[in-house]
Amino acid sequence: MQPAAPEPTPSAFASLARISKSFGGVQALREVSLNLRRGEIHCLVGENGCGKSTLIKILAGVHSPDTGEIGIGNGRHARLRPGDAMRLGIQVIFQDFSLFPNLTVAENIALPSHLENRRRFIRPRHAIRIAAQTLDTLGVGLDLARPVSTLSVARQQLVAIARALPHATRLLVMDEPTAALTHREIERLFQIVRTLKNQGVGILLVSHKIPEIFALADRITVLRNGEVARTGPASEFTPVTLVEAMTGRTPSGRTVPTGPARAHTTPRLRVDRLACRDRLADITFEVQPGEIVGLTGRLGSGRTALAQALFGLLNIDHGRIWVNGKPLEPKHPQAALAASLAYVPEDRLREGLFLAQPVGHNLIAGLLPSLGGRLGWISPRQIRDPSTHWVQRLRIRTPDVASPVDHLSGGNQQKVVLARWLACSVNVLILNRPTAGVDVAAKAEIHQHLREWTARGMSILLISDDLPELLELSHRLLLFHDGRIVAELPADALDADALTARLEAL
């Protein structure tokens, strides 16, 4: 069954041979070899922290490998520099986008190709032409003159993708390119990826989304703990064997379904005719204790605006809010927190965590008002004990509660944010794409925790584009469009295809 035939080298555009890399004693990659062929979509998968991003950064010339060799075309390199990768035809879409927030959409897209062509002077109109053409192929309409910092995360991701396209690309590397995108944009991106593949471009794709991997991949390489756990044609994998290879264990069968919501009590959250300038209009709904309500819709449909409005990050023009029957005027996040309503934003790295601070400090941040003793002193034990408790409870993989959060992998960072609010036992938790960029195993764990906590009476508003996740977790779905709720759908009467159809029809 194992095709042991050596790879026909002529078609391999890039090959990584026995690459090792360590950071401060931590072995990120150990003897990893990878062949990337023209016209082939190669998926690189593995749990958070398995070394995927390091491997990509080596290809991009950001990191240099300790040992090993990079072969591009006919050349052999011990390391690449950022300019080299691009000149050799490698384009990388980074997980953090690597955009210039202060520059316009047009310049963000055009500058790299200017650099590639070694231009010395630029004409603004020329940049706009390049950008407009690229966005056209992507089928996306964006205001070219807007600074990137004013765009939503999803639009920024589109700009990052667009930036990689106007080049004589021979290898396109994408690190979780769909993490912030909605269904429609993902479909469009896949079409483009397939077109590029047919034009002979090699593609290396990092993804956590199993359906996405099987929809696109010709070949799959699984990394585990910095080593190649398995590699082969996609046809040799099934979703089960893939997860097995990633985690090193067989996935446990069925997940526990979400428990029933308790009706006929005071609603946890009641919102009546809420409106915010041009972002939200006439939003009315209730959430019962123990209920998970999914919020979905296209980009800018108002789902994130609602979360921000409830948490006091957006000024409300009119409408009323009650939490546990008590009126809430969310002028400020403090007011929302005092009413036991918390929000975990989409961009956990920039908005949800103190990255350079230890895990423990991040965990207890929500508890601080209740912790301080006389004169506001907090003893180290008051930090250590509750944080150790939560690290164990949510099985956060960290060497120590004193390690900085930015040393953790994405899934574990997300658990830290969750634990912070669980520790304060909030009544209403709003989660914005809680499992974006989180690997399957960690995702299943996070889902499990959410179910457990709703069984105890917590209510959750779940914003997501992950349709299986929405359907699996939610009791009901609220469909947003143009700042309004256009439909309320019971989750058990829907499947992913029906929901996709509903979203497409908007």
Add this chain to the structure above:
Amino acid sequence: MNPPAHKPRAPVPHELILAALILGLALFIGLLNPAFFSRAHLYDLIKGSTVMGLFALGVLLVMISGGIDISFTSIAVFAMYVTSRGLVAVEYQGTVLVAFVISAAIGLALGGLNALFVAGFGLPTLIVTLGTAGLIRGLLLAFIGTEILNQLPAGYARFSRLTWFEHTLPGGDTVGLSPIFLVFLLAAAAVALLLRYTMVGRGIYALGGNPSAAERVGFNVPALRLVVFGLAGGLAGLAGLAHATMMRNANPFDLVGMELMVLAAVVLGGAGIFGGRGTVTGTILGVLLLVLLNNSLILLGIPTYWQRVFVGLILLVATGISAHRENA
């Protein structure tokens, strides 16, 4: 269905607000003291903006690239004093242009020293320029000299007596615009073109916006830093020599202490304190507004130590506004 209510309105350009402020302030002071609008005073204002304007252009470059510079006054006084002393020693009689070129070259080299520490050793710009400021000024006073040179090369005096648009006052005195202002205009035009239409200029904005992305996309970041600090040093060298020709002496204790004013002018002009933002037009307006304010405080008979209070306040308010806008 129901379209969203309205599109958010585009904000008023920063430059327009500044221009309006300058106009308003000028009218106000002109009403209180009609001498304000006299030709002599206007020429004085323009001349007085030159040194600060040259400094501000350099600081603008550094701030756009995401750094801060406080060594420019030390560089200026070093370049100016060494140039003047050297030319006096060789009894140079020629054109002042040579002096400008030498002074700018010395400034450029000292700016390169800043770049070396920032790009080569990855040190923060504030610390580096604080260090080089002390170093350069200390070396000047310890090794080059501490006396004020009053006998400057003849070219300096010829240049400073040169005036355009001469006009004879009723009393018999003549006033005119000093061509020193031209040095500033040329430098401003060059910096504006560099920032707007060259890849180096756009690279400086990119570097200020996201340094690691600038590197990943293939900008040569150390080279960009060399350009930024080199030009800032060169502009400081020009400013120093312009100052000497206007003062008709070379004083090694001059200029240092102006940092506050210049930084305030650049921030007031709309340069982002976190890098990546700023324009030449805004900077010129910021300089004009600050010079005007200083001048008018004098015209209104307000004691000079109040100037420092106002400038400090302006720096705080302008950075506050800048920070607020970047977080919005």
